Amino acid sequence: MKVSLDRDRCCSSGLCVSNAPEIFDQDDHDGLVRLRRTTFQPSEYPDLRLAAELCPCGAITVTEDTAPADGPAATGS
Amino acid sequence: MTTTPAPTTPVLPAPHDMRCPFSPPPAYTDAARTGSVSRAALPDGTPIWLVTGYAEVRTVLSDQRFSADARHPAFPLFTPDRRELIAENPAFIRLDDPEHARLRRMVTGDFLVKRVEAMRPEIQQIVDDALDRMTDGATGADLVSAFALPVPSLVICLLLGVPYEDREMFQALSATLLNTFAPKEEVARANDEILDYLGGLAAHKKEHPAEDILSRLAARDDLTLREIASTGVLLLIAGHETTANMIGLSTVLLLRQPEQIAKLADPAAVPGAVEELLRHTTIVHTGLPRVAVEDIELDGTLIRAGDGVFAMLSTANRDEGMFGGPDRTSPDEVDLDRDARRHLAFGFGVHQCLGQPLARAELQIALATLFRRLPGLRLAVPESELRFRSDNVIYGLKALPVTW
Numbered sequence: 039m040k041v042s043l044d045r046d047r048c049c050s051s052g053l054c055v056s057n058a059p060e061i062f063d064q065d066d067h068d069g070l071v072r073l074r075r076t077t078f079q080p081s082e083y084p085d086l087r088l089a090a091e092l093c094p095c096g097a098i099t100v101t102e103d104t105a106p107a108d109g110p111a112a113t114g115s
Numbered sequence: 116m117t118t119t120p121a122p123t124t125p126v127l128p129a130p131h132d133m134r135c136p137f138s139p140p141p142a143y144t145d146a147a148r149t150g151s152v153s154r155a156a157l158p159d160g161t162p163i164w165l166v167t168g169y170a171e172v173r174t175v176l177s178d179q180r181f182s183a184d185a186r187h188p189a190f191p192l193f194t195p196d197r198r199e200l201i202a203e204n205p206a207f208i209r210l211d212d213p214e215h216a217r218l219r220r221m222v223t224g225d226f227l228v229k230r231v232e233a234m235r236p237e238i239q240q241i242v243d244d245a246l247d248r249m250t251d252g253a254t255g256a257d258l259v260s261a262f263a264l265p266v267p268s269l270v271i272c273l274l275l276g277v278p279y280e281d282r283e284m285f286q287a288l289s290a291t292l293l294n295t296f297a298p299k300e301e302v303a304r305a306n307d308e309i310l311d312y313l314g315g316l317a318a319h320k321k322e323h324p325a326e327d328i329l330s331r332l333a334a335r336d337d338l339t340l341r342e343i344a345s346t347g348v349l350l351l352i353a354g355h356e357t358t359a360n361m362i363g364l365s366t367v368l369l370l371r372q373p374e375q376i377a378k379l380a381d382p383a384a385v386p387g388a389v390e391e392l393l394r395h396t397t398i399v400h401t402g403l404p405r406v407a408v409e410d411i412e413l414d415g416t417l418i419r420a421g422d423g424v425f426a427m428l429s430t431a432n433r434d435e436g437m438f439g440g441p442d443r444t445s446p447d448e449v450d451l452d453r454d455a456r457r458h459l460a461f462g463f464g465v466h467q468c469l470g471q472p473l474a475r476a477e478l479q480i481a482l483a484t485l486f487r488r489l490p491g492l493r494l495a496v497p498e499s500e501l502r503f504r505s506d507n508v509i510y511g512l513k514a515l516p517v518t519w
Contacts, residue, residue: 049219049223049466050219050227051467051468051469052226052228052471052472053471055227055229056228056472056475057456064227064228067224068220069220069223069227088456092456094176094177094462094463094464095467
């Protein structure tokens with residue numbers, strides 16, 4: 039599973055950090071979302087999917103490994 | 116796809132049924148049963164759309180075709196005579212990006228999850244002190260004025276740099292500003308007074324900075340004093356009214372179900388319990404207003420540019436498809452074991468509550484500590500005698516007489 043972040047969209051709700059603090063962080067300087075790491079265990083996939091689903095600003099996109107790799111994840115508008 | 120108002124078109128803000136004071140007004144739950152988008156009207160007769168379904172509420176709050184800009188001439192207001200007042204000095208809750216993001220990002224750093232986590236010992240101390248004062252030589256108290264209101268008020272005062280001694284003044288002003296039926300002149304006066312108050316504090320802090328949000332905002336050269344004051348008012352009001360009412364309502368809900376209180380004894384269960392209480396209670400019963408700035412189809416209904424829309428968080432949070440189901444407790448019941456993390460009590464989209472990590476920490480600490488320290492807590496009056504704030508943008512209890 040891949041996770042891409044669109045930091046321009048981040049509104050610092052903190053939901054991703056509250057639900058998966060070992061994966062997501064908020065930057066000390068700009069308060070925007072950051073990944074603590076880029077590889078994930080299958081046991082963490084449900085947390086990642088939930089983080090993407092709950093992000094109020096659509097700043098988190100998860101790409102399942104089985105999905106066709108025909109384009110980059112959403113990069114915002 | 117009809118635009119003809121039915122004879123039973125609800126008028127906002129609809130009244131609560133005081134036999135079921137913990138449920139959203141029946142007009143909204145009835146509308147939710149007939150569809151996710153329906154017609155309603157403002158008190159002056161202006162038609163608006165009532166959006167009650169979970170998915171559709173998320174869309175309204177996150178799709179840029181719905182604007183939160185109160186300066187839009189068709190922005191739906193309960194009291195149109197406040198239009199000029201609201202448009203004159205909108206806080207960022209009533210602006211769209213990029214103006215909204217510019218102002219919001221100036222304060223997001225103060226509400227980061229890690230900052231709030233670091234404040235937990237301080238919040239615990241405030242909660243313990245409030246309970247010490249409340250129980251000192253007493254066998255009963257009004258839980259709203261002795262506990263539910265002081266705890267979040269003290270916390271937000273500390274963060275903002277507002278003297279807590281001034282609470283009677285700013286609590287009275289914020290009560291007027293949140294009262295949907297207060298006369299225009301009274302609201303204008305309260306608005307001026309509270310803006311002047313926070314602007315004055317910010318001006319003082321420019322010269323005498325301290326470790327607080329107002330000082331940091333005052334030190335910037337890209338903000339006017341009025342902008343600082345608007346942000347300050349928003350944070351001050353949102354910071355104490357919301358959590359205070361959540362504490363009061365949650366307490367009554369838990370006292371009704373003693374078997375649920377027992378679950379709060381497990382620290383690991385407290386965060387999930389608070390999410391369920393947030394979902395069930397959803398104190399912004401009046402919904403969140405938006406205006407469509409382009410035509411958009413929502414669940415088969417065409418919403419035209421210029422139409423007013425209310426996103427009803429309270430019905431979305433009781434959406435049977437989302438939170439119910441054959442093997443789950445009805446969403447109308449409190450079930451602290453429910454996975455309620457998808458609730459919309461803090462809204463959705465770029466305006467989603469900035470202070471939610473703080474609200475969560477306050478609620479978790481306040482409720483767990485209250486029931487741990489006062490295992491005999493109970494209502495001091497019959498539940499039917501409780502008085503609710505149904506005239507207010509933020510629902511809650513006017514008072515909560517308890518004994519222990």
